[in-house]
Amino acid sequence: MNISKQDALEWFEFLSELPGNKKDIYNQYSDVIEAIFRQIELSVNKKxxxxxxEIPTLETLKGRTHFVGDKEKFPKGCISCLFGTGLGGIRKTHQCNLTCKFCYYHDNIDNQDKIPNNMWEIGENLYYEEDIELLLSIQQKPSGIAYVYLEPFLEIEKYYGMVKKLADAGIYQHMYTNGTLSTEENLKALADAGLNELRFNLGASNCSDKVIEAMKIAKKYFPMVGIETPMTPEFLETFLKKKDAILETGIDFINCAELHFGEDNINNYTGEKMYMSRRGYISPLWSREITLQLMKMASEERWNLVVHDCSNHTKFSRELNKNSKQGGIFGSNTYYSEFDRILYHLFLPILKDNEFKFLIEEEIEDQYNLENCREDILSMVDSDEDEEMYEEFYFDEEETEE
Known part of the structure; x- marks a missing residue:
């Protein structure tokens, strides 16, 4: 169904105004609702x-992701994620010293579950450090692991022992940090313990000079050092001002993460034009466009590093690979939305944008003409069902439309 943009807007405006969780409405009218999401996504994909x-030297890794630059500098942690046993996360630190608008934990940053002293969360279970030998002797050794959630340098001294155990086992390890607490001493100690790759969320500090210097220091000790940060207009503006200093650090890569929204950061982006990728992640239009802008610049200026398009497509490929490695049947996938219901109002800004066009539009079938469906839909509305949850769920829809 190639629904027109005007019909799509009328449908989503109407559905946005209705109370309740609208599950029955979706079940009855999924054809038209899914057609709207496809129309939006197809137009975004074309852009x-x-x-x-326009990128002269664009390359792919077997179609799973895109990059420009020296393939030897492509982050090996991403290779593990896309081709190995997946992104195995190890969690220890439940706090952060910064509050970032784009953070996936933003609204609940102070309410994260604490991991008990002397324990680590691995595979959604808690282990003591001394359990690692037992774990490795029984289960398949992962191709790589990542230290995630939230800022490890708040207690980086606790990481050295775990890093050494996994390094001795021959497991590739990378870590994420905002870099503001790193020093030459703790960077060297972490490298000596055996960490292979360090990734700086440079956007978290708005490209601070201190963190840029820390990246330069880190490159003295780690085999691979890079940037991984969500692509936002704020990051792009500051990056371009400090581009020369950043490139002179000698880092190996920039992972340009396409920002996606969850329940804890969506409130910070009220009114942005959004799309949904493969009925999974919801992202602002500008995020991947910024990535591709940087990739074009890197290609034309021949930056001495890799710029990696860590997009929603890449995340989709990651989940396909993970399911394959875990014995899933052909076609099985775990690339899901961060939301447990469709929030129709999120997509009103893009549907109201006169410059955003659907690729193909056709006259809607009578059975899906909104005027013919309105009375039936209203009969399915239970104004009491989940009303309290609905009212508290993310931002006010009226704010989105202003």
Whole structure:
């Protein structure tokens, strides 16, 4: 169904105004609702493809992701994620010293579950450090692991022992940090313990000079050092001002993460034009466009590093690979939305944008004409069902439309 943009807007405006969780409405009218999401996504994908065609040296890794630059500098942690046994996360630190608008934990940053002293969360279970030998002797050794959630340098001395155990086992390890608490001493100690790759969320500090210097220091000790940060207009503006200093650090890569929204950061982006990728992650239009802009610049200026398009497509490929490695049947996938219901109002800004066009539009079938469906839909509305949850769920829809 190639629904027109005007019909799509009328449908989503109407559905946005209705109370309740609207599950029954979706079940009855999923054809038209899914057609709207496909129309939006197809137009966004076409824009992305056009931008990719402007990048002179664009390459892929077997179609799973895109990059420009020296393939030898492509982050090996991403290779493990896309081709190995997946992204195995080890969690220890439940706090952060910064509050970032784009953070996936933003609204609940102070309410994260604490991991008990002397324990680590691995595979959603708690282990003591001394359990690692037992774990490795029984289960398949992962191709790589990542230290995630939230800022490890708040207690980095606790990480050295775990890093050494896994390094001795021959497991590739990378870590994420905002870099503001790193020093030459703790960077060297972490490298000596055996960490292979360090990734700086440079956007978290708004490209601070201190963190840029820390990246330069880190490159003295770690085999691979890079940037991984969500692509936002704020990051792009500051990055371009400090581009020369950043490139002179000698880092190996920039992972340009396409920002996606969850329940804890969506409130910070009220009114942005959004799309949903493969009925999974919801992202602002500008995020991947910024990535492709940087990739074009890197290609034309021949930056001495890799710029990696860590997009929703890449995340989709990651989940396909993970399911394959875990014995899933052909086609099984775990690339899901962060939300447990469809929030129709999120997509009103893009549908109201006169410059955003659907690729193909056709006259809607009578059975899906909103005027013919309105009375039936209203009969399915239970104004009491989940009303309290609905009212508290994310931002006010009226704010989105202003």
């Amino acid at each position: 992305h493809k056009d931008l990719q065609n």
